[in-house]
Amino acid sequence: MIPFVDVKREYHEIKEEIDNAVQRVLESGWFILGEELKKFEEEFAKYLGANYAIGVNSGSDALYLSVKALGIGRGDEVITVSHTFISTVDAIVRNGARPVFVDIDPETYTIDVNQIEEKITKKTKAIIPVHLYGHPADMDPIMEIAEKHGLYVIEDASQAHGAEYKGKKVGSIGHVACFSFYPTKNLGAYGDAGAIVTNDNELAERLRMMRNYGSPKKYYHDFIGVNSRLDEIQAAILRVKLKYLNRWNERRREIAKLYNEFLKDTGVITPVEKEWAKHVYHLYVIRHKERDELQQYLLRNGIKTQIHYPVPVHLQKAYLDLGVKVRLPVTEQISQEILSLPMFPHLSDTEVEKIARVVKDASNG
Numbered sequence: 001m002i003p004f005v006d007v008k009r010e011y012h013e014i015k016e017e018i019d020n021a022v023q024r025v026l027e028s029g030w031f032i033l034g035e036e037l038k039k040f041e042e043e044f045a046k047y048l049g050a051n052y053a054i055g056v057n058s059g060s061d062a063l064y065l066s067v068k069a070l071g072i073g074r075g076d077e078v079i080t081v082s083h084t085f086i087s088t089v090d091a092i093v094r095n096g097a098r099p100v101f102v103d104i105d106p107e108t109y110t111i112d113v114n115q116i117e118e119k120i121t122k123k124t125k126a127i128i129p130v131h132l133y134g135h136p137a138d139m140d141p142i143m144e145i146a147e148k149h150g151l152y153v154i155e156d157a158s159q160a161h162g163a164e165y166k167g168k169k170v171g172s173i174g175h176v177a178c179f180s181f182y183p184t185k186n187l188g189a190y191g192d193a194g195a196i197v198t199n200d201n202e203l204a205e206r207l208r209m210m211r212n213y214g215s216p217k218k219y220y221h222d223f224i225g226v227n228s229r230l231d232e233i234q235a236a237i238l239r240v241k242l243k244y245l246n247r248w249n250e251r252r253r254e255i256a257k258l259y260n261e262f263l264k265d266t267g268v269i270t271p272v273e274k275e276w277a278k279h280v281y282h283l284y285v286i287r288h289k290e291r292d293e294l295q296q297y298l299l300r301n302g303i304k305t306q307i308h309y310p311v312p313v314h315l316q317k318a319y320l321d322l323g324v325k326v327r328l329p330v331t332e333q334i335s336q337e338i339l340s341l342p343m344f345p346h347l348s349d350t351e352v353e354k355i356a357r358v359v360k361d362a363s364n365g
């Protein structure tokens with residue numbers, strides 16, 4: 001059986017370094033808001049070419065706190081996509097604001113920049129583009145529109161650690177950016193973790209308090225915050241893994257290239273990398289008209305796949321009584337056709353070849 005993802009292989013490559021890092025924290029007796037987090041925040045910000053990173057509990061919290069810290073709430077609207085992981089949109093709703101959905105570009109599966117402006121109203125406060133699957137959204141037009149209408153841009157970079165837009169790392173372009181370090185992400189912790197990235201000093205300060213009960217100083221509280229911190233053990237693990245991120249992203253790109261070559265003359269549509277983009281292939285997503293049959297065929301042949309995502313957010317049960325009625329033709333169609341093949345740095349060439357062969361067999365026969 002070829003797994004969809006296997007983080008154990010990665011652990012075994014770097015076991016000694018990880019074990020040492022964890023032990024260092026255990027021996028220190030300091031587990032929350034210490035030196036490991038401080039160093040990781042500096043190292044991660046530097047890696048992205050941004051000023052500040054603020055470690056939080058998860059990618060979902062990063063999004064929720066970013067929306068909140070920008071003062072977005074009841075009566076406000078935020079433009080985003082429906083073709084994403086649900087917590088992009090939950091962050092808006094949990095703050096009392098209304099999500100306004102824009103369809104996606106059929107090549108990159110990221111927000112269709114030509115459909116943003118028509119959705120802007122007096123209530124619009126922000127745009128949340130998602131760098132989905134590891135491919136950046138088209139940031140220049142997004143930043144232009146935002147500037148013209150006085151809106152914030154919150155990048156959801158949870159699937160795009162190290163991806164680049166016109167030579168710049170994603171997460172360093174918008175007013176604020178959110179990362180998830182869920183274990184299977186390109187940079188993953190061994191538990192829940194996330195970060196918010198910004199160049200804005202004031203916003204960074206506010207977020208640092210917000211994740212820690214609104215506290216500037218122990219037992220003094222300036223506003224009502226939350227408990228959402230990236231703990232020292234996870235920070236120490238992330239510091240080790242950050243050093244491998246570029247190498248592992250390159251390996252993902254190599255695997256994608258192999259898949260692309262093997263699948264060239266088949267009935268499947270393979271991922272696109274725009275000339276302005278550096279794709280980091282968090283997921284390798286193909287499209288096929290008979291997706292469900294293809295997935296079953298692969299499973300019968302020992303290959304596990306997944307669908308990201310089978311139901312767009314605006315059609316999720318949780319969103320039905322929110323009154324967000326909208327037609328998103330591209331989003332709705334591709335959710336029926338997409339299939340994510342196994343993709344992780346420690347997948348072998350032989351495995352990639354086997355997967356591609358089975359896909360080929362299925363789509364030709």
Ligand SMILES: *Cc1c(COP(=O)(O)O)cnc(C)c1O
Pocket residue numbers: 058059060061084085087088130156158159179180181182192193194
């Ligand atoms: C993973 C992910 C999140 C949520 O991150 P968690 O750390 O799991 O809370 C948000 N948005 C996108 C696009 C994601 O892929």
